[in-house]
Amino acid sequence: EVQLVESGGGLVQPGGSLRLSCAASGFTFSNYWMTWVRQAPGKGLEWVANIRQDGSERYYVASLKGRFTISRDNARNSLYLQMNSLRAEDTAVYFCAGDVQGVADYWGQGTLVTVSS
Amino acid sequence: QTVVTQEPSLTVSPGGTVTLTCASSTGAVTSGNSPNWFQQKPGQAPRALIYSTTNKHSWTPARFSGSLLGGKAALTLSGVQPEDEAEYYCLLHFGGAWGFGGGTKLTVL
Numbered sequence: 439e440v441q442l443v444e445s446g447g448g449l450v451q452p453g454g455s456l457r458l459s460c461a462a463s464g465f466t467f468s469n470y471w472m473t474w475v476r477q478a479p480g481k482g483l484e485w486v487a488n489i490r491q492d493g494s495e496r497y498y499v500a501s502l503k504g505r506f507t508i509s510r511d512n513a514r515n516s517l518y519l520q521m522n523s524l525r526a527e528d529t530a531v532y533f534c535a536g537d538v539q540g541v542a543d544y545w546g547q548g549t550l551v552t553v554s555s
Numbered sequence: 556q557t558v559v560t561q562e563p564s565l566t567v568s569p570g571g572t573v574t575l576t577c578a579s580s581t582g583a584v585t586s587g588n589s590p591n592w593f594q595q596k597p598g599q600a601p602r603a604l605i606y607s608t609t610n611k612h613s614w615t616p617a618r619f620s621g622s623l624l625g626g627k628a629a630l631t632l633s634g635v636q637p638e639d640e641a642e643y644y645c646l647l648h649f650g651g652a653w654g655f656g657g658g659t660k661l662t663v664l
Contacts, residue, residue: 475601475655482658483593483601483644497651500556533600540591540606541646541653547600 447549460534
């Protein structure tokens with residue numbers, strides 16, 4: 439059974455940093471692209487970033503302007519999202535997802551990031 | 556920045572048929588945009604329904620189908636069930652990055 443478990447969310451002050459993790463199991467993690475998606479409270483889904491199997495390609499939503507970095511450790515079956523210079527508008531549930539057949543076929547339950555003073 | 560547009564809300568009767576659409580501000584949606592469709596119910600993570608325009612996942616009910624229609628991606632539900640009441644999102648590919656539509660709230664009434 440495919441499982442994706444996010445961690446690392448919490449309350450952070452504006453301008454601060456946070457690193458999210460996603461532990462994957464039940465599939466061959468190193469064979470697939472992986473994706474981060476976020477959802478602000480009461481709002482729709484926003485695609486954030488994705489990363490190729492070997493980490494050689496990474497894409498981001500343009501609005502992030504270099505503040506976030508996606509990475510992965512295939513030996514640990516883990517996906518990461520380093521978030522810097524956080525703003526109130528980054529407050530959201532962050533989901534990791536596995537791109538097994540299409541995009542974001544499998545989802546975790548998400549981790550809440552709250553940016554507030 | 557590319558904008559992906561969906562109907563904000565639609566209402567359908569149980570047993571009826573409804574089509575949700577997904578448009579791109581860059582022009583006609585094609586198979587190259589690799590449309591994906593997702594269903595989300597309150598308090599739950601989204602669930603993938605359709606990938607690469609028309610392909611269903613093993614868990615996707617047969618009443619869901621994907622297509623291209625008049626320059627847009629489309630998700631058609633035939634024989635709608637009460638449990639299909641949910642928010643539906645499309646996702647399109649734009650040369651590396653992807654973008655979600657704003658979502659369609661489907662009410663079954």
